[in-house]
Amino acid sequence: MHSINEFLAGIEQYLGGSQWFTLVLLGTGLFFTIYLKFPQIRFFGHALKVVRGKYDKADETGDTSHFQALTTALSGTVGTGNIAGVAFAIYLGGPAALFWMLMTALVGMTTKFVEVSLSHKYREKDEQGFISGGPMYYMKNKLKMPWLAAFFAAMTIVSSFGTGSLPQINSISSSLHSTFGIEKMLSGGILAILLAIVILGGIKRIAKVTEKLVPAMAIIYFVGAIAVIFYNYQNIIPAIESIFSSVFTGTAATGGFLGAGFAYAFNRGVNRGLFSNEAGQGSAPIAHAAARTEEPVSEGMVAILEPFIDTIIICSLTGLVILSSGVWNEKFSNQFQSTDMSIMADVYDDANKDDQSKLFNFLNGRKELPLFTGELLVENGKIQNKLSIIHARSIAENILVYNTQDSLFTGNINVNNGVYYENSEAYFKGESLIHSAPLTAEAFTRSYLGDWGRWIVSIGLLLFAFSTAIAWAYxxxxxxxxxxxxxxVFPYRIIYCIGFFIASFADTTIIWTLSGITIALMALPNLLGILLLRKDMKNTLNTYWTKFKSEYPNG
Structure with missing residues (x-):
């Protein structure tokens, strides 16, 4: 597993984790924001009226209402990115990463507006009479680039696993296991069956489920988050200051957090922001294409609301919960994953400034440090060698080694260049930073609800992530x-459900790395396509307003 993750991470650092990709993503959104004169601000009020159905016409073509299309698309975006993804971004890049997530959402509101409008404009009906739309249709019908359309469609299929299926159930099963002790395979099996029941019913059943599920899950999560933030009210201002104070400098070492540079916070924030709201990825236009309207721009208006709800509201809540509770730089008892471990050859102290600097440069790829190769000598669970273990980008403490019977291990463990390869003999437990869903769950316990806060995260994650898996199957x-x-379609859905089940007990680090690759491979052809159609977009927008003002002179 460690070798697979290293291979995928090597690819991901040149795609979703690279600086050029984040610049292309933000640059495209910023270009359209200026080119179309800040539509995310000018049209926000109009978008609210459209989604409420004020301008709906009963005889228009489509399979879903504006609201159903919005909730289906939101169910695809409001998922693990809002709970686990925010925690993962802060864990990697510190509080400044949250700022870049929000900036991604702000320009992403325009990107969503453009990609949804164009995809809706060039939609088709399939052989069964259902509406089919998405970037592949404008690539084929307008750009006359069927090869690009085919590539995008293929990457969407791959990304439905890397973004929509695998990370979702992995986060669900991990949360249910840590909160309630439910075996990951059991929760994965039950939810895979429920997923099959929903998605085999097609878009109309999906729309009916998501229009009820999305509002319910948002309310539950909002109430729990507010309870944490108000409980830690004295930390609200310091938490907000920490987001903005280190935007251009990076976050210094504090507590168990060993620091993160500007580039790392920027890349991780933008990457996780895209994973959360999917602006520019080209996924949401597929759901919006089914909306009942003859006006492509009106559906684009609805799409403006997605990144606002998903990232600016929900991700901000999660970020404030994590930062105000103080858990983001604390060490907690947990079982180590080998892909998150580096066994160092020397001893380090995270309270020592010199060691902090060395480890900061090591973790941010600026300087190599000697890694341990040889045998770890373990007696009654305690490592006898004089060395340090980095786990979850922090110096692990109070480490104990256990055998497969959950008894303290005695024996030797082979290590090569700092890597412990998981085997049937032993596993590690200790105190270190934690990330993803477990970090958010820990933050929710720092409130009036106490340990019951974990229920909010587990239930919220269950609903959020399950609805995302439903949308991505579509x-x-x-x-x-x-x-x-x-x-x-039917064979694909069967494979999708099988993959959903398997990912419930797979390695989380590998899954998050895979998602970063698939996001980039989908987004790049879509971003290229909408840039090529920039004039088409502006003309379509102008035509829409001319027609709208003639039909509704009073707005």
């Missing part, structure tokens, strides 16, 4: 229809 299914016809 996205992947539409892409399968584009490439292979409707006959390929």
């Amino acid at each position: 996205y992947g299914g539409r892409s399968v229809t584009y490439l292979f016809g409707a006959k390929g």
